[in-house]
Structure formats: structure tokens, C-alpha cells
Amino acid sequence: MSRRRFLSRVADWIIRFHLPIVIATGVMIVGLSIFAPGVKYTENIEKFLPEGPETELFQKINKEFGGLNIALVGLTFDDLFTHDNLARVQGLTKALSGIPGVFHINSLTNTIDLTGNELGATVKVLVPEIVPKEKSALEKIRKKALSRKMIAGTLVSHDGKSALLVCVLRGDADMKGVAERLKAATIKLVGSKGVYFGGSPFLAEYMANGAQRDLQRLTPFVCAVILLIMFYLFRRPAGVVLSTACIVTSISCTFGVMNLFGLTLNLLSSSLPIIILAVGSAYSIHILTKYYDGYDAGLDRDGMIHLIFDEVSVPVLVAGVTTMIGFMSFYVMDIQPMREFGLLIGLGIFFSMLFSAVSIPAVLYMLAKNGGSQTAVPHERRGIGDSLLEQIGRRKHGLAALTVVVVVISLYYTTKIDVDMSTKHLYQKNTEPWLAERFLGKQFGGSIYLQLYVSGDMRDPIVLKELERLNDYIAVQDNVAGIQSLVEVVKILNKGFTNSARIPESKAKLSKDLLTLIDGEPWLKMLVNRTWSAALINIKLAEFDSLRINRLIARINDYTRLRSPGRLFAVDAESIPQTLAEKVREYRVKETLERLSLQLAAHRISISQAYLARAMRRARAVDPKRFLDVPTAKVTAYLTGDEAAVDLTNPAEAKRVSTAIIALIDAGKKRDATLAYLRGVVKPEFRNDKKNLTTANETIWETVRTLRRQYESKEIAAPLLAAIPPAQRSHEIETLIRTTLLDITDANFNAAAAPFRAKLPTVARSMSIRISGYPVLYEGMNRSVRRNNMNSAMVSLVLVFIVLALLFRSIVWGLIAIGPTTITLLFTFGLMGVLKIPLDMGSSMITSITLGVGIDYSIHFLWRLRRLGKQTSDLAATMATTGRAIVFNAVTVTVGFSILIFASIVPIIKLGGLTAETMFMSALLTLVLIPLVFHLFEPYLLARKKES
Amino acid sequence: MKRRIVYLLAALLVPASLQAMTPQEILVKVDKSINNFKDQTMEIELEFIESKNAKRSLLLTMLQKGTEKRIVRFRSGTEKGQALLTLGPNQMFVYLPTYRKVRRVAAHVKNQGFMGSDLTMEDISTAAYAPSYTAKQIGETPEAYILELYPKDKGSTDWKKLKVWVSKAIFGFVRMEYYDKQDRHRKTWVRKSYKKVGNCYMAFWSKMTDHNRKHSTVMKIISAKTDSDLPDSLFTKKGLIRGR
Incomplete structure (x- = not known):
């Protein structure tokens, strides 16, 4: 059976069963749509993580340390240290602690004050349960808080005016839900004035709710504009209603299926209606345009349905299948929500295609009268297409050159696409997260953390000392605003018993006594795991700047590679052979001086290595007696x-x-x-x-x-201290130098960097360092999206090309069909490069939209041309019919989507703007490039076509 | 059923004078019932339960003189050799054997978990309730009085109130619920297996559950004796160091 005959039979079938089809469609729509409102929104960033080592480490950290989701609540006052304000912070801390999903809250009013001195207590709280009213007591609290390294700049700003509540969420918590509850409880208790919400959970909440708000606010305008344009273009209310109904029902049926399968919405899939609208609206427009062409041509009801099936059903079907291929190719991705998303869009397109190709003809047959007076295609419509074709024909070489130039420039700017993983691209200036980020940066040095997962026996002084050295190294690196680690806790606790803020020499002291004192404390879980076999170093970053973060990561990696590639070599100082004593002393002095210079650098003090070495040589003469x-x-x-x-x-x-x-x-x-x-x-x-x-x-x-x-180190420290400019000399610096110099005579040391290590009686200890945290995850996620997106785009292009080559039975025609889409893609990437729009999860949707829509336009255009392709006027006729439908669709969606640039959420703005650009460019390139190719290679192409 | 009848009979046999007791009198009677000793010595096993598979236990000796002086010595685990001395609600000292030093622990620490357990220093050091709490009766079952205890000094505790079930038969707590300042139920302490040791009753099995941390601690008394004339010199810093 020939294809035309088969299509004619299908048309007959639709005509015959139009009523059952309409009823079945209605039943299906109602049956599925009633489930649509039940779709829930959940935000679980873990699901978005690509399968791989970064995610595995993230999950491991989440499991062992209770979660990396840190929500930050900042409060500003004229003066924090008043009775009322401290009571406010205390009340809020208690209220937020009880919110389900919150693992632990650390604030000025519940943080432990680890003080260490010979007489003082070891562990206590800084602010008493009953906040004092007396000025002297409040001043005491202020003085203490601002002098504690672990508190000032972390929980209280250095100016004493702002407080920060660090809320650690459980690893399995619904980040958005908990953030909403935290925000509501905070506003209820302390109002919203001078309150800031920062960190990933609040950003996720802002993005999700903002996206929903934007979509709710702008979708009516988008729909109204689309309806108005469609009405203007069709001038037939039934056409407008049917086309709109087709999209709306496709979306509601997709949501219904989502609910039936227990799928939930997330930040990505909430863009589902927009994408279905963008890529699925063309089918009904082509069907309706053809129907009204038939009506204008005076055909009867049966004739109009036959015309639809004869001329546009195949391109609609192929266009739908190719678009579905584009989105369903997401299934090869390693991110679960992306896979789901691709399938759901594919399903939406399927519904749109089904309703357009089957239900709309049935409805039209049921409602329609016979066609009007037989007229040609209106003159003015042909006029636009003719004049465009005339211009293309006249300037074909210029246009070809222009196309080449655009392609070259686009290719160049494609290489400039921003790969910045920063979250600052997600929100606009003066918005809630922007203000919070500015506040947290100004008052607390930043809000983004990088985490180092260090595995090793954390009850072993050798391991902790190496960790301390790593801390000292990281502290002086660019973009590091602060470090939290177990080391600081241990040093302060040890000071409580020895008056010396350093890691105890003895394993027994560390593991048996000191650490059991704090074992089980909730706040400790953020720093060390339950079995003490791994620790987490939290590095506060001054700025979420990809380049600076990547540089920091590279430096940490370099350091760990050089320093402790998985193993430490513990040496008992008493077991050193006499022959190596001098060498060992030199090695230990060198190691100690290196660490000392890092520590001094953290205080912006630099002493030359030569001077330090001279001072050390003098120190050798010290007589202990x-x-x-x-x-x-x-x-x-x-x-x-x-x-x-x-x-x-x-x-x-x-x-x-x-x-x-x-x-x-x-x-x-x-x-x-x-x-x-x-x-x-x-x-x-x-x-x-x-x-x-x-x-x-x-x-x-x-x-x-x-x-x-201690006295020996004091003796050595004296000349070092003398070298420091008087303005920088302080008791703290003197203590720091003296304490660090004690390392030289510790009972044991790590010989990992000693060239003569093999000659020493060493005991190997394992210690390895891996980098994690949201910056690493975002980078991994975006890298995966970029990789996946490129892969799926390439797979789609190849598959679509095969389908088209088969459809047109010509490789050349297949290439022509994917040409405009490929150039649109290049142009869009180039534009993103020029406008510094990063290619992330959101903007990667554009690739699929471009593929989906651009190919559709080409298919329709080429199909029509192929059907007419027997005379020189074929291009003009195609332009007047299919070209018109393409323009209808492109104008409608372009204008409709342009409204989204008024959204508040940057990804929505990007999606709206880029979709509009893509629709416009796809239509333009289809209507210009395909005729251009035919103008340039007409004899060859049409001759080949006629032969085929 | 049989057990219920026994409790019912016990309740009926309780003298009318007792039935008419005020809530505060009940609390005084509880204090007397569980603290009726000059001194006591107990061997205790603490079992920390984080999940079905994550359990850890700790053996300790507790010496107590009166209601204020108390020494806890750890006999097993990594804490072995450590000791705590309590001389009153605001005086606590810890001895760390590897440092061979005693340090005073701030009073505030009494509100935090004791050695990683769900029991706080406050739970362990509170022996007499009547002086610290005002009782209000909110119900009664055939077996127990149900009271709410409100702290007299609100600043001395993290809790808004304690809801307690007092056994009518022995005047010991069989269940205690801890409510925070926002009136949220945060912890539950179930006490069972009361035995008479000397002149007082001791719960040989108890379990404290922290509902927020999803963590619980079982405290088992292995042996107990009372009134052994423990010398005052034991309850000093020197005593803490020397008496191992």
C-alpha cells in the first residue's frame, strides 16, 4: 500500500470514528488530569548529583558527619551584647533547634566556650541560660566572645553587631521544607528586619519558590500574549481554543502521569510546562493551518481531513518523533532527575502530537462546516514570502558569506562560554540571597564552605599534627576566610590541662582522656566521625569564584601530593640512632620553621627563612640546666x-x-x-x-x-620575636612562636618528608585527604550536565539525521534538514559566550529545545517543498503555506517567552530569553537558509529530488 | 491481668492518709524513698544505643554521700581511670589519668550529655527533687500518681517541666518525661526493676531516650550497697586522684 493511500485510510478512519475519538480523548484527558493537581514539589539536591566519586564522597560525608547542608540565619543589631538581643538570639536558637530536619544549631548562645588555662573550666557555655541584665556581665560576654577564635567572625561579627546561627540540616532532610520552616519560625520570633537567610538550603528554597512565583505571576501574561497573537494570526476562535487546549491538556496529562508514578516536581521539572509549550505547540498549529487552508480553498469536511493527513500528518509525526528522540536521549545521562525530565517531556510531546494529529482532526470534523468559497492563498501572504525569497535569491552570495561569518564568530564565542559554577549567577542584585551573601561576606567572611575529608586515626597525635600543618597551610591561601577543624578543639582542650594550646604528644592523653571528654557532643559530629577514623575540615571561602576555588583546590592537591600521599611515618624521638641525631634535628627544625612561617604569614608577619635559621643555630647552644x-x-x-x-x-x-x-x-x-x-x-x-x-x-x-x-623554646623565640616589627609584636605572637617551637623536641614526629626516612625506625600510619563540598559538587554537577548534554545532543543529531535521511530518502536532504538547527545551536552557544551565560543544568535545556523545534521547522518546510518540488515556484508556495505556519508558531512562542525576561529568578530569565531567541533563530534560519541552499544548488537538488 | 489486680489491691490497701497527700508531699516521699541512705556505693553499666547495631557500654562505680557528694569512676572503655567528683549542683571536677590532673568542670556542663550518654550531669546529680521542684498532680492511675514538676529556679535547668509517674507501691519514679522551654517533649526516662537496698529503693534498670537525638542510654545497676560509712576525705580533689 502506498503512503498516500495509507494516509487516506487513516483520514477515513478518523472521519468514521470521530465521535468515539473525541469521547475517548475527553475520557483520557479527564482521567489523567484529575491526578495532576496532586503533584508535589520536593527539592533533594542529592538526586541531581551525577553518579561518580564526588557524589559517593558527598554521600559518605553526609552519612558520617550528619549533613553538609548548612543554613545560615544572620541577625543584625545596633549592639548584640544587650540583654534583649542576646535573649532574642537564645530564644531563636532553641526554637530552630526543635524544627524537624535540623541536626544541630550552633550559635553564640549555645556554643561551648572551650577555654583552656590552668585554673579555668574546660567546657562551658558562653551565654548563661538566664541572660544577665547587668552591664558588667554583658561586657564580659562580649569580651570573651570577641576574643575566641572559634566564635568571633564565625558566630559573632568582629564589630559585635551581628550574630549568625549555623543550622546543620540532616543529610536526609527535605532542604526546601526545612528552609521554609526555619524562615517562618525566625520571622515569627524576631521579625524580618535585619534578618538574613544564607547558605545552600535557603538558596534552594528561594530558587524553588521564586521559580514557582515567577511562573504563577508571568504564565497568565505569557498565555494571554500567545492567545492574542494566535487569534491575530488565525483570526478563528475555534483554532485558538483548540491549539491552546491541546497544549494545556498535554501538560495536565503529563502531570497526571507524574502523580500516578509517584514522581515529584523539582527546580528542573517545574520548567516542564514551559518546555512542552515551546516544543509541543507547533503540531496543532500546523494541523490547524492546513485545515484552514483547506477551508479557504472551499473543501468539504472530508476533504479538509484528507488534506491534513495527506500533507501534514507525516511531518507532524516525524517532527514529534525527532523531538522525542532529542529529549528521551536524556535517558543516557547519569543524573536521575534529568532522565526523568527527558522522559516526561517526551511524554508531553507524545500527548501533544496525539491530540494534534488524531483528536483535533476528529473535533474539527465534528464541529466544522464545509469550506468557504474557493480562493487562492491570500495574495498578501504570498507577497511576504515572495519578497523574502526574492531578496534571498538576489543576495544569495552575500547571505552565504554572512552565514559563514556568523558560524565562525559563533564558534569562537562558543569557546568563551562561562564555566563559572558560582551560585551568584542564580539570583539578581538586591534580591534576598544577594543581600544575604553580601551580609555574610561582609560580617562573617563568606557563606560557602569547602570540605576536606581526612581519613586516618584522629586519636593519633601524628595524624592530628599533620592535620594541623595542613590547616596552617590552607589558612594562608587565597580566598580562605576561615577554617574549622578538630585540631583547634583539641588544642584548646589540651590547654586546659597543660596551659599550652597544642596537640598533646601522647596518644594516651589524646585518645584516652581528652577526646573522651567531648565524645558524643552534637557539635563534634560536624568535625569528626563516630569512630574517629575520619575528620572534616570546613574551609570558609571568601568568595564563590570558580577560578579562585579551583586554584585553591589545586594547591591543596599539590600539598597533599607532596606531603602525605596516603601515608605518614611516625618516629619515636628516643629511637633515633645517634648517627642520625644531627640530621633528624635539622629536619625537625626545618619542618618546624616552615610551619612557623605559615602561622606568622596568617598574622601577616614575614620573617626571612635565613633569619629563622640563624636564630635556630643560636638556639643549639642552650643548656637545659x-x-x-x-x-x-x-x-x-x-x-x-x-x-x-x-x-x-x-x-x-x-x-x-x-x-x-x-x-x-x-x-x-x-x-x-x-x-x-x-x-x-x-x-x-x-x-x-x-x-x-x-x-x-x-x-x-x-x-x-x-x-x-618551654623555657628552651622561650630562649629560641626571643631573637625571632625581636625580628618582628614592634607594632606586630604581641603576647599572642610570642606564645604562638614558643608553642610552635616545641615541635622540635616532641617525643615523636612524622618523617614523611625526610630524605633519610628509610634509615629511621618508622611506623607507617595511613592518612588521606579528599576534597568535597558544594563548590566541588556544583562543578561536578555542571561538568556532568555539560558532558551529558553534549553527548545527548550529538546522539540526537545523529539519530535525527538518520530519521530525516530515511524520510527524504536522501543524505543531502537530511543534511539540509539539520543545517538550520545546527547553526541555531552554534549561534545560541556563541550568544551565551558573548553574554557570559554559563552552560549549566538550566541553560542546557536550550540545546534540546533548539533540536526539538528547529528540526520541526525544517521537516515541515522540506516536506512541503518535497511534495511540491516539481516547479520553480515550489519554494514560494512552501513559504506561503508551511512557512506561514512556522512564522505563526515562532512569533507566538518567541513573544510569549520574551515575557519571562521579567522574572526575578535568573534561570527563568535565561530560559525565557534563550527560548525566545532559539525560536526566532530556528524559524529565521529555516526560512532563509533552506531557500538559500536551494538558490545556490537548485539545479542539482531539484534534479535529484525529481529523479527520486 | 493478674498484675493489674495486684496493683488494684495495693492501691485499695493504701491508707486513706496517703491518698490525701498533696503533690508536694508525694514528692517529699519520693525523695525519702529513693534517698534514704547516708551513703551508697553502686556498680553501674551504661549502654549507649544509637541504633540496633551501634551499641557501646561502659562500667562505672558511683559513690555517694548524702545527696550532694558524689564520685563516679569509670572502670572500662577508653574512659577507664577517669573520675568525676560532684560536691553540689555547681561544683564538679574531672580527673584525667593520663594528665594526672583534676580540673573543675563548669556548672553549665551539667546540662550536657554525660560522657556521650543521654543522661546529663543534672540527671545524675539531682537526687532530691522536692527542694528544686514544685509539684502539681495532673492525674492518677491505679498504679501511679502523675505529677508535673516545675523548677523553682527556672535558670537552673533547661526544662520547663518534668512529667513524672510515681509508683504508689514504692514511691519511686517509674517514668519521667522532660519538656523543654517550648513545652516540647524531648526526653523520656523509664525506670524499672526497683529493689530495696538498705532503707531505700533503687531502679536497677532504667532507660533514658533523647527523642531529638534519636539516641538512648540504658543504665543497669550491677550491685549496690548503702551506709558503709564512706569517709569525707574520699570526696575531695586528693581523694579523686588517690582513691583509684
Whole structure:
């Protein structure tokens, strides 16, 4: 059976069963559409993550550390440290903590104050449960808060006027829902004045709600404009109603199917109606245009239906299939929502195609009268097409050259497409997230965090010291506004017991005592996992700038590659062979000075390495015995104090006992000797108390060693401190230098960077570092989208080309058909390069829209030309009929979508603007380039066509 | 059913004078019932339950003299050797064996989890309720009085109120619910297996559940004795260091 005969039979079938078709369509529409309103909106960024190591790490971190979704609530006051304002922050902290989905909230009023000094407490809260009213007490809180490294600039601004509530959401929480609840509760409690909402959850909430608001606000205008234009173009209300109904029902049926399959809307799929409108509206327009052509030509009802099926059903079907291929090719992507999205758009197009090709003819047959008086295609319509063709024919070489130039320029700018992963592209100036970002940047140094996942035994001082070194390195890098890590916590806690803010030397101290003190604290879960086998370093970034972030990531990677490629080499200082002692000392001095210069650089102090080295050489001459008196006083104080494990027979002799014990130590005696001496001077009840005697003996040995090391480092630090400009000299800097210099004489060290490592008795420890966080994820996500998008576009182009080549039974015609679309795509990418529009998940939709719509135009145009392609006037006739339908469709959607540039959400603006541009360019290039090709190669092409 | 009848009979046999007790009198009676000792020594096992598969337990010894002085010594796990001394609601000290030092722990820390458990220092250190809380009766079952306890000093606790079920038979808490300042139910402490040790009743099994953290801690008393004349010198910093 020939194709024309088959199409005629289909037309007969439609005519015969038009009523059942109309009823079945109605039933299907109602049956599916009743489920449409039930579609829910959820935002789960995890679903958007491409399958791969970055996502796996993200999920691992989410699982081990309770979540990387951090919502930030900022509050500004004239002065935060008043009773009312602190009470406000406290009340809000408590209220927000109870919101489902919130894992933990850290604020000034619930943060623990880790203070460490010989007399002070170890862990306490900074703001009491009952906020004081007295000025002096409030001033005390202010002074403390602004002096704490972990609080000032993190939870309180340095000027003491702003507070920040850091809300960590559970990994499995509905980010948008929790953000909405946090926002509502905050506004209810403290109002909206001087309140800022930052961080990924609030941005996601703003984007989702903003997109919905924009679509709700602007869709009526878009629809009204589209209806008006369609009415102007068709001048037939029934045509306008049917075309609109076709799109509306396609969308509602798609939503109905979504609900039936339990699919939910997200930021991406909320653009579904717009895309279906853009790519699915053409089918009904072509059918209706053909129908009214038949009506104008005076055909009867049957004739009009036969005309539709004879002339436009195949191109509508092929156009629909090629568009579906374009979107369904998303199924090869590695992002689940993109796969769903492609399938749903494909489904929407299917509905649109079905209703256009089957239901509309049936409805038209049911409603229509026979055609009017037989007239030719109106003259004025032909006039526009003719004059366009005339111009194309006359300027064919100029136009060809122009096309080449446009292609070349587009290609050039395509390479300039912005790859910035920054979220700042998502919102406009003076909007809520923009203001929040500005506030957080100004008052708290930023709101974006990069995370380092460090695996290793976090109860091992060697691992923690390496972590400390990494922290020091990162702190001085560009774009780093602050660091939060376990290291700072451990150092402060240790200070509480030793008066020295450093990592304890002994594993027992660290793992057995210090860390068990804080084990189980909710805030600790953000820094170290439950088994202490991995830690998270949170790096606050000053700016979400791709280049700076990528540079930072590269530097961290370089550092870890050079420093600890997966392993550390612990060396016990006492086990070093005498022959290597000097080399080891040099290595440890070098390591310590490197770290010291990083620490000083963080305070904007630079001392030349040569000067540091000279100072160190002087330090070698230090004689530990010079510091005899101070340990004696300390040991005496211990033996007579309330922490002494034993009591002396004669407490008045404590100084003499201390001096004697220290003399034994200096004489090179072992612990047994001092223990024996001690046994002789304690009260009789302690002489056989081995435990308490040992405790006292060990305490004395440790006191002596610690004090001598401290004084030695003080001696070395003096010339270093002298080199610092007086204005930068402070007690803090002096303490920092002295504390860091203690590293040289620690009981153990990491020999990973020592060239003579192989000769040392080392014990390997594993430690590896991986980078994660939202900047990495966004980059991975966008990279994946770009890759997927390019792949799916290429796959679609090839498949579509095959379909078209088969349809036209010609490779050349297939190439002509995809030509305008390919150039539209290039032009759009070039435009994005010029306008600095990044190619991200949102803008990648444009590729599919271009493919979907552009190919449709070409198919319709070429199909018509092919049908008429026997005389020289074929192009003019095609232009007057199919060309007109293309213009109808392009003008309608272009103008309609242009309204979306008035949206507040940048992705909607981009989608609207780029869709309008794409529709316009696709139509223009179809109507200009195809005739141009025919003008240039007419004899060859038409001859080939006629032969075929 | 049989158990219910026993409780019903027990309730009927309770003297009329007791039935007419005010809520505060009930609370005083509870204090007397659970704190009727000069000193006590207990071996305790704490079991931390995060999920079905994530459990950890800890053995400890608790010495108490009166209602204020208390020493907790850890006998197992990484905490082994550590000890805590409580001399009153605002005086707490911790001893870390590797540092061989005692440090005072701020009073505020009593509102935080105790060694990663769901029990706070406050839970552990609150022995007498009547001096700190005002009781209000809100209901009664055949087995228990249901009271609400409101803190007399609101600043001394994180809780707005405690809802407690007091066993009529032994005057011990069988269930305690903790409500935060926003009146949200945050924790539940179920106490069972009461046994008489000396002159007082002790719950040999109890479970504290933190509904927010989705975490619970089971406290089992392994052995207990009372009135062993513990010396005051035990409850000092030196005692904390030396008496291991």
C-alpha cells in the first residue's frame, strides 16, 4: 500500500470514528488530569548529583558527619551584647533547634566556650541560660566572645553587631521544607528586619519558590500574549481554543502521569510546562493551518481531513518523533532527575502530537462546516514570502558569506562560554540571597564552605599534627576566610590541662582522656566521625569564584601530593640512632620553621627563612640546666598542693625533696631512682601505695621535662620575636612562636618528608585527604550536565539525521534538514559566550529545545517543498503555506517567552530569553537558509529530488 | 491481668492518709524513698544505643554521700581511670589519668550529655527533687500518681517541666518525661526493676531516650550497697586522684 493511500485510510478512519475519538480523548484527558493537581514539589539536591566519586564522597560525608547542608540565619543589631538581643538570639536558637530536619544549631548562645588555662573550666557555655541584665556581665560576654577564635567572625561579627546561627540540616532532610520552616519560625520570633537567610538550603528554597512565583505571576501574561497573537494570526476562535487546549491538556496529562508514578516536581521539572509549550505547540498549529487552508480553498469536511493527513500528518509525526528522540536521549545521562525530565517531556510531546494529529482532526470534523468559497492563498501572504525569497535569491552570495561569518564568530564565542559554577549567577542584585551573601561576606567572611575529608586515626597525635600543618597551610591561601577543624578543639582542650594550646604528644592523653571528654557532643559530629577514623575540615571561602576555588583546590592537591600521599611515618624521638641525631634535628627544625612561617604569614608577619635559621643555630647552644630553678618551684608546688598523689612526711622539706629529685634526673638517673627516693620521703601509708607513688613520680618527671622545653623554646623565640616589627609584636605572637617551637623536641614526629626516612625506625600510619563540598559538587554537577548534554545532543543529531535521511530518502536532504538547527545551536552557544551565560543544568535545556523545534521547522518546510518540488515556484508556495505556519508558531512562542525576561529568578530569565531567541533563530534560519541552499544548488537538488 | 489486680489491691490497701497527700508531699516521699541512705556505693553499666547495631557500654562505680557528694569512676572503655567528683549542683571536677590532673568542670556542663550518654550531669546529680521542684498532680492511675514538676529556679535547668509517674507501691519514679522551654517533649526516662537496698529503693534498670537525638542510654545497676560509712576525705580533689 502506498503512503498516500495509507494516509487516506487513516483520514477515513478518523472521519468514521470521530465521535468515539473525541469521547475517548475527553475520557483520557479527564482521567489523567484529575491526578495532576496532586503533584508535589520536593527539592533533594542529592538526586541531581551525577553518579561518580564526588557524589559517593558527598554521600559518605553526609552519612558520617550528619549533613553538609548548612543554613545560615544572620541577625543584625545596633549592639548584640544587650540583654534583649542576646535573649532574642537564645530564644531563636532553641526554637530552630526543635524544627524537624535540623541536626544541630550552633550559635553564640549555645556554643561551648572551650577555654583552656590552668585554673579555668574546660567546657562551658558562653551565654548563661538566664541572660544577665547587668552591664558588667554583658561586657564580659562580649569580651570573651570577641576574643575566641572559634566564635568571633564565625558566630559573632568582629564589630559585635551581628550574630549568625549555623543550622546543620540532616543529610536526609527535605532542604526546601526545612528552609521554609526555619524562615517562618525566625520571622515569627524576631521579625524580618535585619534578618538574613544564607547558605545552600535557603538558596534552594528561594530558587524553588521564586521559580514557582515567577511562573504563577508571568504564565497568565505569557498565555494571554500567545492567545492574542494566535487569534491575530488565525483570526478563528475555534483554532485558538483548540491549539491552546491541546497544549494545556498535554501538560495536565503529563502531570497526571507524574502523580500516578509517584514522581515529584523539582527546580528542573517545574520548567516542564514551559518546555512542552515551546516544543509541543507547533503540531496543532500546523494541523490547524492546513485545515484552514483547506477551508479557504472551499473543501468539504472530508476533504479538509484528507488534506491534513495527506500533507501534514507525516511531518507532524516525524517532527514529534525527532523531538522525542532529542529529549528521551536524556535517558543516557547519569543524573536521575534529568532522565526523568527527558522522559516526561517526551511524554508531553507524545500527548501533544496525539491530540494534534488524531483528536483535533476528529473535533474539527465534528464541529466544522464545509469550506468557504474557493480562493487562492491570500495574495498578501504570498507577497511576504515572495519578497523574502526574492531578496534571498538576489543576495544569495552575500547571505552565504554572512552565514559563514556568523558560524565562525559563533564558534569562537562558543569557546568563551562561562564555566563559572558560582551560585551568584542564580539570583539578581538586591534580591534576598544577594543581600544575604553580601551580609555574610561582609560580617562573617563568606557563606560557602569547602570540605576536606581526612581519613586516618584522629586519636593519633601524628595524624592530628599533620592535620594541623595542613590547616596552617590552607589558612594562608587565597580566598580562605576561615577554617574549622578538630585540631583547634583539641588544642584548646589540651590547654586546659597543660596551659599550652597544642596537640598533646601522647596518644594516651589524646585518645584516652581528652577526646573522651567531648565524645558524643552534637557539635563534634560536624568535625569528626563516630569512630574517629575520619575528620572534616570546613574551609570558609571568601568568595564563590570558580577560578579562585579551583586554584585553591589545586594547591591543596599539590600539598597533599607532596606531603602525605596516603601515608605518614611516625618516629619515636628516643629511637633515633645517634648517627642520625644531627640530621633528624635539622629536619625537625626545618619542618618546624616552615610551619612557623605559615602561622606568622596568617598574622601577616614575614620573617626571612635565613633569619629563622640563624636564630635556630643560636638556639643549639642552650643548656637545659640553666632552667633549674623554675622546675624546682613547680615540683615543690605540686608536692604540697591538693593534686599531689602522695603526702610527704615533712611538707616543709618539699623544696629540698624537689631539688634532690631534679638533681637525680639531671644526673641521668632513671625513673626507678627517683621513685625509690620518693618512697623514702613520703608518709608511711604511701610507701607501699605503688599506684600513687608512680603517679607522683611520673608527674614530677613530666613537670620537669615540660618546663625545660618551654623555657628552651622561650630562649629560641626571643631573637625571632625581636625580628618582628614592634607594632606586630604581641603576647599572642610570642606564645604562638614558643608553642610552635616545641615541635622540635616532641617525643615523636612524622618523617614523611625526610630524605633519610628509610634509615629511621618508622611506623607507617595511613592518612588521606579528599576534597568535597558544594563548590566541588556544583562543578561536578555542571561538568556532568555539560558532558551529558553534549553527548545527548550529538546522539540526537545523529539519530535525527538518520530519521530525516530515511524520510527524504536522501543524505543531502537530511543534511539540509539539520543545517538550520545546527547553526541555531552554534549561534545560541556563541550568544551565551558573548553574554557570559554559563552552560549549566538550566541553560542546557536550550540545546534540546533548539533540536526539538528547529528540526520541526525544517521537516515541515522540506516536506512541503518535497511534495511540491516539481516547479520553480515550489519554494514560494512552501513559504506561503508551511512557512506561514512556522512564522505563526515562532512569533507566538518567541513573544510569549520574551515575557519571562521579567522574572526575578535568573534561570527563568535565561530560559525565557534563550527560548525566545532559539525560536526566532530556528524559524529565521529555516526560512532563509533552506531557500538559500536551494538558490545556490537548485539545479542539482531539484534534479535529484525529481529523479527520486 | 493478674498484675493489674495486684496493683488494684495495693492501691485499695493504701491508707486513706496517703491518698490525701498533696503533690508536694508525694514528692517529699519520693525523695525519702529513693534517698534514704547516708551513703551508697553502686556498680553501674551504661549502654549507649544509637541504633540496633551501634551499641557501646561502659562500667562505672558511683559513690555517694548524702545527696550532694558524689564520685563516679569509670572502670572500662577508653574512659577507664577517669573520675568525676560532684560536691553540689555547681561544683564538679574531672580527673584525667593520663594528665594526672583534676580540673573543675563548669556548672553549665551539667546540662550536657554525660560522657556521650543521654543522661546529663543534672540527671545524675539531682537526687532530691522536692527542694528544686514544685509539684502539681495532673492525674492518677491505679498504679501511679502523675505529677508535673516545675523548677523553682527556672535558670537552673533547661526544662520547663518534668512529667513524672510515681509508683504508689514504692514511691519511686517509674517514668519521667522532660519538656523543654517550648513545652516540647524531648526526653523520656523509664525506670524499672526497683529493689530495696538498705532503707531505700533503687531502679536497677532504667532507660533514658533523647527523642531529638534519636539516641538512648540504658543504665543497669550491677550491685549496690548503702551506709558503709564512706569517709569525707574520699570526696575531695586528693581523694579523686588517690582513691583509684
